[in-house]
Amino acid sequence: MLQKNCDQSPKESRVSTRIDFIYLSEPDMVSAGVTDMAACVDTMEEMFGVLYHGDYRMAGINNNSHGSVVVFPESSPFPTMPKPTPDRRFMAMPAYLGGRFGTAGMKWYGSNIENRDKGLPRSILMFILNDADTGAPLAFMSANLLSAYRTGAVPGVGARHLARENSKVVGILGPGVMARTSLSAFMAVRPSIDTVKIKGRGKKNLDAFIEWISETFPQITSVTVVDSVEEVVRGADIVTFCASGATGDPSTYPTVKREWISPGTFLAMPALCNIDEAMEAPEIRKVLDNPGLYHAWFEENPKPVHNHIPAVGIRWLDLVDEGRISPDDLKDLGQIVAGDAAGRRDDDEIIMMSVGGLPVEDVAWGTVVYRNAVEKGIGVRLNLWDVPTLR
Template sequence: MNNNTKIDFIYLSEQDMIRAGVTDMLGCVNTMEEMFGLLYSGDYRMAGPNNDSHGAMVIFPADSPFPNMPKPTADRRMMAMPAYLGGNFCTAGVKWYGSNIANREKGLPRSILMFTLNDPDTGAPLAHMSANLLSAYRTGAIPGVGARHLARKDSKVIGLLGPGVMGKTTVAAFMAVCPQLDTLKIKGRGEKSLSTFIEWAGATYPQLKVIVVDSVEALVRDSDLVTFCNSCATGDVSAYPVVERAWVKPGAFLAMPAACNLDRGMEGDDIRKVVDNTGLYEAWHEELPKPGHRHVPLLGVRFLDMVDEGLLKSEQIEDLGKIIAGDAPARTNEEEIIVLSVGGMPVEDVAWGTVVYRNAVARNIGVKLNLWDVPVLS
């Protein structure tokens, strides 16, 4: 029996994460594709009774007698997102998610994230890492995985709503898997975010022609890949940005990791509706008041509301993991329109966090910290 009780782990700052490869988008897309295989086979666990929950969120009341208690302002989130992932990863972890849109007034990102990676047997920490880039890249990589399997191979034009962090990583993922892309249409709310994004795009992808448009319709029309990466208050579904069937070109692929609504034409049976994990949306459907789309503005939640309303059969909602595994068809012709709902899952953080952690160990990156040599209480 091994009686060595000493536990060390590494701390990885944001710069350490970069040195360990967190911004390698093609590597992240490939890792997410491997993760989907494990998701489809069932070799994973997330929170909740059905093992598919997005996480556990602290809910703050609108009126509190405690003056220091945070208010439920826009994008106010404090959330734990735990998961286990098997296969070649065989690790567990949890992302702690703190978010407040007012952070931007302080020069901070809207969200400040940390991730802890653990040995799944003992629960001992392996690493504690800065997770803003980890989360941004794994989120952007999912539309890239979708595009690899569901977009037309000759896709040339991206339409992007929301030129922020998620917009950058989603464009990076599209560029990693669709080599013929040459045009990027963007719509944003502020001049500062637009100019910052245009500067980034010019430096990172000089082959892209960047066009600023002034409407969602102009963004969607003639685009081969469409993605909404905007932030939006929940509750009023009519305020979510909408996609109308008349705007969408034949053969378009739409990847939606943010608030979105569809008109009746886009909700029709001829539009393929894919989700990144069927169980994730079923968990939300069980947890949320109805209609769920008011509370979680993602299209996959709307799809299940449509089932409740008799507008869609549950078997018409397709699973990306099943498509990747080859048990369901990918794109079947050049004309079909495919919509992918991207929900975000803690297994993605575990997958990419594990790869980055192993890179850091191999390259001697990070600061080694000691938990204990011998625990005082055991």
């Protein structure tokens, strides 16, 4: 007969050490709602409120780091080491998020732009979600859709608070995945949109994007391909730059000029972006999706940081460092979402928002999708152990 350890209380002796978690493939993620953009926008909005009140942690000594990245040298004595081609990297993006989420997680991915020649996405992503108390895994999930939808949802949160309610015209630079999810988010919060202007580099991508719009949003009755960044911006109620490109020389980044912008325009920028001097004016309202992220980037990189991090929010921090704009000119989206700062103040206000991409976004949407999967019985249950070998 087995005897109970006399040092254990009855409660302790009944605690199970078994750990199971679920694996969610990309089709599982779709079944669990990862492509529900309206719900994703709502989740990101809630997440920004949690961020603003400080109930989160990301990587780094500042608890605001984007993550940790492995990059490769220009030359190496090791013939099998990857070469530093565009977007060639491995990256880990860990975070904890409080509120009703109460979970931790990490997105891990490898990226190589040459994947496209192999019929693969540029980046291949996985996400692990953990119990914040024990650290035990809850789920291991495909994360390309998770990441794409949470990225696009953030411009949607911005549009909900900062774009005019009757917005009709969207100007888009770059007809890729980010453009699709950003437009989906804009449609979720501003259903009056009926016109899209798009600039891209290749006919194949443009044709695919236009076909996707026709199938997904029949209420968009006008789609026009334009030839310049100026045409993307002029006459648009909402503008977004979603094109990828090389970093290092900000003069090559797509640039917004003040003279192109109509009164009342909202610009959401999740990709490379620069501005002309007239856009530095204090009457151009400048919003950061999370100030802590940008300050972490600013601490971690050589100056000027915009050479290394192409987000327009980093250009603003460079301008603060140079004494050309005031730090008080930079506003926090979380503060706006929480109701402690005004959203759009009038129909003529020009507002520009920088979108940096936060690990807590993956945790927020990953947690919601995981809980949906558990409720619906979706995924493959895997066992880590019944009793750990080492304790």
